[in-house]
Amino acid sequence: MKILVAGGAGYIGSHTIVELYKSGHTVVAVDNLYNAKLKSIKNVEKILKRPVPFYKIDCTDKKRLEKVFAKEKLDAVIMFQGYKAVGESVKKPIAYYRNNIDSALTIIELMDKYNVHNIMFSSSATVYGKNAKSPIKEDSDALKLNDITSPYGETKAMIEKILVDKANADKKFKVVLLRYFNPVGAHDSGLIGEDPNGTPNNLMPYIAKVATGKLPYLKVYGDDYKTKDGTGVRDYIHVVDLALGHVAALKCYKNKKKNTFIYNLGTGKGTSVLDLVKAYEKATGRKVKYKIVERRAGDVDRLYCDPKKAKTELGWDAKYDIVDMCRTSYNFEINNK
Ligand code: WQD
Numbered sequence: 001m002k003i004l005v006a007g008g009a010g011y012i013g014s015h016t017i018v019e020l021y022k023s024g025h026t027v028v029a030v031d032n033l034y035n036a037k038l039k040s041i042k043n044v045e046k047i048l049k050r051p052v053p054f055y056k057i058d059c060t061d062k063k064r065l066e067k068v069f070a071k072e073k074l075d076a077v078i079m080f081q082g083y084k085a086v087g088e089s090v091k092k093p094i095a096y097y098r099n100n101i102d103s104a105l106t107i108i109e110l111m112d113k114y115n116v117h118n119i120m121f122s123s124s125a126t127v128y129g130k131n132a133k134s135p136i137k138e139d140s141d142a143l144k145l146n147d148i149t150s151p152y153g154e155t156k157a158m159i160e161k162i163l164v165d166k167a168n169a170d171k172k173f174k175v176v177l178l179r180y181f182n183p184v185g186a187h188d189s190g191l192i193g194e195d196p197n198g199t200p201n202n203l204m205p206y207i208a209k210v211a212t213g214k215l216p217y218l219k220v221y222g223d224d225y226k227t228k229d230g231t232g233v234r235d236y237i238h239v240v241d242l243a244l245g246h247v248a249a250l251k252c253y254k255n256k257k258k259n260t261f262i263y264n265l266g267t268g269k270g271t272s273v274l275d276l277v278k279a280y281e282k283a284t285g286r287k288v289k290y291k292i293v294e295r296r297a298g299d300v301d302r303l304y305c306d307p308k309k310a311k312t313e314l315g316w317d318a319k320y321d322i323v324d325m326c327r328t329s330y331n332f333e334i335n336n337k
Contacts, residue, residue: 001250002026002073004116006059006107007080008052009036012122012183012242014044014192016078019243021048025250028072030065031081032058035197043191059103062110069114076118076253077107078246082155085201086126086298089152100155101162108166111173118253120176120246123160125235125266125303126153127179134235134270135306138179138262149298167260174259176249181235181266181305183242185325186332193332194239203273204236204325208333211286218288220273222295227302231273235266235304238320238328248316266305267318276322283326 003020007013008029013036017027029041029052041054053072057064059081082100083089089096104121111119125136130149132142148154160177167175184204186193199215200206209215223230245265252261271279277288311317320328 001075002028004068004072004074004077005029005080006077006103007031007036007082007122008054009033009038009040010080011194012180012239013078013080014040015187015239016080016243016246017044017052018047018187018192019240019247021050021052023247025247027052028068028074029054030057030059030068032056034058035083037195040192040195047187047189047191060099060106062106065106066110066113069110069116074114074116076120076250077111077116078120078122079104079107080122082122084152086150086152087201089150089155093151096151096155101158104159104162108162117172118174119163120178120249121159121163123177123179124153124156125179125181125264125305126150127157127160128303129153130298130300132303134302134304135268136264136304137306138264138309164260171259174253174255175261176252177260177262178245178249179262179264179305180242181237181264181303183239184236184329185238185240185320186328187240188328188331190328190331190335193329193336195336203276204329207277207280207288208329210288210290211280211284211330212333216289218277218290219293220290221293221299223292224295225301227272229272229274232299233270233272233302233304235269236271236276236322236325237266237318238325241318241320245310245314245316248310248314251314263310263314264305264307265310266307268305268307270302270304271322276326279322280326280330283323284330286330
């Protein structure tokens with residue numbers, strides 16, 4: 001299949017492009033480079049030893065994006081594009097709603113116009129809200145509570161609803177929603193990885209900066225959660241496993257019986273902050289200094305998935321373990337000057 005990867009220069013997008021090509025598909029990558037670097041596409045080309053068609057376009061720019069749909073005979077679209085910083089979204093809700101919803105609607109309208117019927121959406125475990133009981137299944141009752149804790153999460157839930165409504169109205173349109181838990185790690189080459197602009201919000205890239213001496217110590221946001229060591233527990237999944245989950249999910253488009261598919265992409269294992277620190281030190285031989293500080297607003301005690309549905313229906317499950325995640329994260333950090 002020829003697949004438009006919107007947000008293709010980003011962390012998950014770039015790793016997914018590598019695995020799509022390795023599985024025999026071709027890609028057209030689009031990204032506005034707001035939160036990504038062109039270097040990522042160049043490094044994907046180095047890994048694949050082949051050119052990757054890339055357009056620097058903002059997906060809310062319908063006129064320019066339409067040229068790509070007109071020129072390229074697309075079979076599917078994977079939507080990674082969007083602002084994704086939870087804390088920032090609380091401060092700038094309108095920018096998040098405008099960018100994330102507008103870009104999604106623009107893409108869906110162009111798909112309609114150019115008869116592209118297959119879409120895959122990069123959703124998030126955050127749609128389950130703060131009261132979801134782990135291990136979380138895709139049909140969790142928590143979805144009805146709608147106690148999502150940020151505009152970022154709301155945009156994910158809204159785009160899911162837009163896509164499901166579109167699929168209900170148009171049987172030709174096939175929708176795959178993939179709910180990521182906590183993507184971490186990097187490609188074994190060390191050429192692509194998580195490279196946030198500025199100080200990282202997320203735990204793993206922050207630990208990577210501490211382990212390489214770029215930041216003095218990790219602030220552990222609270223040790224009074226109802227978990228084995230009091231620190232937050234999450235379902236960390238290696239970004240290459242996540243990318244392979246997208247490749248596996250392409251088989252949904254052959255399904256004639258239904259046109260909406262929803263999967264958790266996680267390991268089903270919970271790892272605490274302090275577990276991750278210890279695993280990082282073990283995997284890299286580097287010390288990770290930390291201080292326990294007060295909780296961060298919006299954090300929950302634990303969040304991990306029941307990964308059974310993807311295993312049964314897609315034949316996919318996560319293969320990398322926590323040590324691989326730490327080792328590859330560190331390898332990228334020391335290679336990525
Ligand atoms: C993990 C754990 C923190 C940083 C968010 C979004 C999710 C997705 C991934 C975008 C928590 C603790 C963190 C630090 C810490 N977003 N922590 N010190 O919040 O589970 O998920 O990012 O794709 O949609 O909700 O990830 O890595 O920020 O936090 O102690 O400096 O690490 O309290 O327990 P989170 P995270």
